Amino acid sequence: PVILGIESTCDETAAAVVRGKTLLSNVVASSMDEHARYGGVIPEIASRAHAESFVPVVSQALADAHMELSDVDAIAVSAGPGLAGCLAVGVSGAKSLAYAANKPIYGINHVIGHVAVTQLQFGQVPANTLALIVSGGHTSVLRVNNIATDVSVVGTTLDDAAGECFDKVARLLGFPYPGGPHIDRHARQGNPHALRVPQGLTQGKAAAEHPYDFSFSGVKTAVARWIESETAQGHAINVDDVCAALADSVATVLSKKTMAAAAHLDSQTVIVGGGFSANSQLRTALIKAGQEHGVEVRVPELRLCTDNGAMVAMLGSNLVEAGVKPSRPDFSIDSSMSLGRICMD
Numbered sequence: 001p002v003i004l005g006i007e008s009t010c011d012e013t014a015a016a017v018v019r020g021k022t023l024l025s026n027v028v029a030s031s032m033d034e035h036a037r038y039g040g041v042i043p044e045i046a047s048r049a050h051a052e053s054f055v056p057v058v059s060q061a062l063a064d065a066h067m068e069l070s071d072v073d074a075i076a077v078s079a080g081p082g083l084a085g086c087l088a089v090g091v092s093g094a095k096s097l098a099y100a101a102n103k104p105i106y107g108i109n110h111v112i113g114h115v116a117v118t119q120l121q122f123g124q125v126p127a128n129t130l131a132l133i134v135s136g137g138h139t140s141v142l143r144v145n146n147i148a149t150d151v152s153v154v155g156t157t158l159d160d161a162a163g164e165c166f167d168k169v170a171r172l173l174g175f176p177y178p179g180g181p182h183i184d185r186h187a188r189q190g191n192p193h194a195l196r197v198p199q200g201l202t203q204g205k206a207a208a209e210h211p212y213d214f215s216f217s218g219v220k221t222a223v224a225r226w227i228e229s230e231t232a233q234g235h236a237i238n239v240d241d242v243c244a245a246l247a248d249s250v251a252t253v254l255s256k257k258t259m260a261a262a263a264h265l266d267s268q269t270v271i272v273g274g275g276f277s278a279n280s281q282l283r284t285a286l287i288k289a290g291q292e293h294g295v296e297v298r299v300p301e302l303r304l305c306t307d308n309g310a311m312v313a314m315l316g317s318n319l320v321e322a323g324v325k326p327s328r329p330d331f332s333i334d335s336s337m338s339l340g341r342i343c344m345d
């Protein structure tokens with residue numbers, strides 16, 4: 001099937017056309033630059049940017065695919081989870097197109113789209129795959145038995161997302177937003193053992209109760225305290241070391257828990273997605289752990305990891321191929337859409 005996918009959960013307005021598992025076009029407009037001076041995404045600014053970019057981005061995606069709206073078999077749009085005002089713009093726009101062109105519409109789960117998009121590079125998602133989705137807003141481990149019909153949550157962060165944790169420490173160190181890439185770069189030159197960064201939910205009762213969950217909210221405080229105490233003792237702060245210790249701790253806990261879940265569920269494949277999968281320490285840790293455990297690790301190229309329309313179109317294609325019923329024409333957005341839910345009724 002030919003699917004037009006539309007994405008507007010956060011700061012990217014994106015559209016793409018997919019035929020089966022082939023990407024025909026992929027257009028992304030980001031309002032990131034407008035948020036940088038505030039140190040985080042401002043929902044009102046992001047919603048306005050979606051309203052401005054929707055028509056040009058969708059038109060470009062169709063033009064790049066050499067298609068008219070009448071040529072597509074269905075429209076897919078992210079219905080959640082995400083910022084309500086942002087979702088509303090993309091979903092209303094997509095519904096208007098579906099109504100005007102008399103096409104079925106699928107309101108899909110953005111996070112599961114991050115898993116689906118890997119098919120463009122690696123082909124079908126095998127049964128019983130484990131997926132680690134990490135970004136500025138998400139840190140979740142999913143069991144994907146069938147991408148169109150059977151996804152369940154294995155673990156999730158109980159507080160901050162991994163990208164959010166990096167961005168908070170980056171702010172403390174004076175890096176501009178988003179700080180994740182700066183930490184990555186500095187970490188490569190530092191000593192990860194210079195300070196101890198706590199790995200949440202890895203010890204005692206908490207570890208037993210939450211074997212595949214994460215907690216990153218203690219990290220920023222621990223780093224802040226260490227900096228304070230070092231400064232009080234008159235020591236100079238080595239920024240590279242702070243970044244190395246942070247990156248090592250986060251990459252280790254993410255890869256350890258993901259591989260433990262894969263072993264527990266007997267999964268042979270681990271898929272990684274979301275903007276934080278750009279992190280080189282995480283990539284290295286997962287690839288190494290995969291080799292040790294005999295598990296295939298699929299980390300897609302960067303442009304497919306960050307938010308885009310191809311992920312939405314690809315999941316739409318899977319739903320159509322599996323014969324899943326489209327969403328009702330009046331389906332609503334769900335800003336806190338459950339990760340076990342693939343598509344709105």
Ligand code: ATP
Pocket residue numbers: 009010011082135136137138162163164166167178179180181183184274275276278279280305306307
């Ligand atoms: P969503 O959560 O809706 O998927 P988002 O905009 O929060 O979207 P992305 O754009 O997918 O997330 O990813 C951005 C996050 O990834 C930011 O927190 C950023 O700091 C982090 N990030 C990007 N590159 C790196 C890197 N090389 N190392 C560490 N963190 C990174």
Ligand code: MG
Pocket residue numbers: 010011012275307
């Ligand atoms: Mg983003």
Ligand code: FE
Pocket residue numbers: 110114135274275306307
């Ligand atoms: Fe995302």
